[in-house]
Every structure is written in C-alpha cells, then in structure tokens.
Amino acid sequence: MPWFVGGINGESSRRSWQPSVGSNWTGFASLGGSQSASPAVTFSSGGLGQAFTRGTGGDLQTFWQQSAGSTWTGPLSLGGTLGR
16 A cells, blocks of 8 residues: 655655555655655556656656556656646
8 A cells, every 4th residue: 555745845756655454664765756746646446556746847747557566657747737
C-alpha cells in the first residue's frame, strides 16, 4: 500500500509504501520532476498505479507503473495549463 505526498517549493513528489499488511513503512523516495501540487493517485483492479499532478509550469504531469509493484516512470507532461 503506497502513500504519496507533494514536495515543498517545487521539490519532487514523494512516496512511501508498506510492502505487506502489518509490515514497516519504507522511507520516502522521489518520483522525479518538479511539481507544485500533491499528486492524485489511482490504482487499477490489477494493481497498476498512475499519479497525476500539476508541474511547476502549470502543466498536467503523470507518473505510472509498467506492472503492479514495479518502479514508477515519469514525469510525462500532458500539457495544458492548470489553475491553482
């Protein structure tokens, strides 16, 4: 079960996860890139994760997993300009 938080002052969003129920949480790790908002995260029924956030330039960015439990890829800018 992962947990995500936004960085401060444009720092990368961070994630922590619990490898199994009842186990200790890992430390925070960067997802990469620079964001200006906390990410919104969703998981498919198969366990694949995808996160969306606003980049420091106001664009919509995404991070994703290639397979359940794998490392996260991104950020990829989807363009546009998001309001605050």
